[in-house]
Amino acid sequence: MPFVVAFPIPMMANLGSPDVMELHLLDAWSHLREMRFLILLAVVAACSLQVSHAFKIAAFNIERFDAHKVDDPVVLNLLIRILRRYELIAVQEVMNANDTAIKRLVEELNVATGLPYNLLISDHLGRGSYREKYVYIFREDILKPTEWYHYDDGCENCGSDSFLREPFVVRFSSLTTGLKDFVLATIHTSPDYAVLEVNALYDVWEDAKQRLHTENIMILGDFNADCSYVTARHWPMIRLRQDERLQWFIEDGGDTTVSTNNNCAYDRFVVSGAEFLNALIPETAKPINLQKEYGLTYAEAKAVSDHYPIEIELRKDELYNGQLFGVDSSFGISGGLSLNGVCDCAGVDFASCDGRCGAYSRTFPCSCNASCTSYSDCCTNYLAFCKP
Template sequence: MSGRALGYSVVFLSLLSGSGWLFFQNFDVDGVNQLKIVRRAHTKAEPDTSVATVMQSSFDAPPKPEGELPAATVYQGRRAISIATFNMESFNQSKSRKPAVMDLYVRMLRRFDVVALQEIQSDTDDLLPRLVDQINSHGGRFDYVIGPRIGPQRMQEQLGFIFNQDAVDVDRSAFYSVDDHSNLLTREPLIGWFRTRGIKTDEAFTFSLVNVHVDPARTRDEIPVLRDLMFKVRDDGRGEDDVIMLGDFSEDYRKHEGLSHVRDLGWAVGEISTLTAGTAFVDNIAFQKTSTVEFTGRSGVFDFLREYNLPIEQALEVSDHMPVFAWFSVFEGGEPGRIAQR
């Protein structure tokens, strides 16, 4: 990165299902090379809102009956949470009116504790709330966060997170979206902070998620910006060393030369196609292995085409991407009583 400055404005957008209520929490973050967050005055206090619920289940097991949701998922005798990313491919009003498509979204998303979503595309603010409400009908306690509309005027989208409130807590004041005045990124990432639930607070795994969607025509320019952003999020004043970048990188992870300077960078999946029809692996979950020792080593691509025995035409109506997931210990440092070095 040269002397070009990348400015950030932290924007938290919360929607109350059915009311279209908006809340913005603003910060200033100055410069690619000089990350500094300064809290600015905001015009409206955040109300106590609980937005929707969803059932969470173990990835390899069928959904538990209603009322049997665990505080955290059990994986091979250890408590772990599943973090996933999913490009929904133009999730819009037209798709939301197709019961078969919505049913498949529900069946997939309820499998994970936290999911970063890309390509939410609607002129109205009720699209994601309605999806979460539909998932709610199966029981559980999920919530969601959705960012501002980003990208070119005719191809705008929103990034978002849905998460199991029985598995994680969130700091609503710590969600922010990059405000890129220099247009270094076509779509500004959405960033949030999470902490696992169900165990002692001082032993809980805390982590920042950076939800990204790289422009496929600008990967050479945008990937180095994401490298810098990864460090800036780590140094944003919270003292969080576990920064997990996930989303649609629009390129094979082996070609990410712009991320080569991130020491000991790990990727959740390797040479496994993340596209419904194709051989490319463009969706992934990245983190520093020396910092994020909570990664259990278990990860993969959820091939819903084969899982639900779908014809390719029906699968492509859902998305041309497949969810990528990884499992992380609920304990900071990977074990009870062990605290990772900050």
């Protein structure tokens, strides 16, 4: 229905002299201009409201996120400006073990927005001294995590696990989107074994389908899936890319990095399930160039991260009635411990890198990690199995 406004026009009878008539006409014209301005403001406000209520999911590798970033007021302010764009954010490279920095970031986000964000935190994942956490930051009033687990990728102690940092899988219930139930699996692959780990994400997808009884799954995060880590010749051997039931977002050759020296689409969304795919708004998947979006210098953007966030938008529920979830009294939800597989090491050939890429221990007879060539202690088949 067209938007119609009736403007009061003074009656032409008994207006008196021409000068008086002119004054009445000028007054009517002034009133008309004022009304048009008010209508314009209403339209702008409505458009702004519509944009602010768009449901967006993001993945963001915040390079080595720790207390240094929240202690820097400029970086903290930029992170809040970025995160407030989204209802749900999957963060990689959260470094500090006690979670104080990431909790403080979300607390500051809540103060800045007046909205109840909470966070779900994975185990401290990795081999050796370098470890990370995955964190889901979410609008607690409209989203609820209902199930979560770390993917069981094999025995870390034996070196037979598939990922340096196994994916953290979470099921969400959503009030405001047409898609009410969906699963996210967050990953930050090892650049040294990106081909093998991106391929192994296919097993994560299969496992999530069987465990959670749904096809509506998105794998998201820093795949390191471009440039020298995953090249054109590798794609045919990557099952996650070859299965037609899985749709990739963020095109090859796109740029999800702050660096001015390359154009690498390291960060990706991969989605399955007809309901999930239909729920996505076309052409909304993109990296957010921080320099252009916020008018930053290269140094300012790099202080935040070496990666751009990537985002994608879900269709809203047109029948949403304003219902909200209750806010949990606990702030910062623990995702529990990673199981790291069954670790009896029965049948494991410690002299082979077959299924053990990245394996290292002083007790192993040889190594399958990226630095073994520097120390001349690689297993004899390291290149054959770990450098496709």
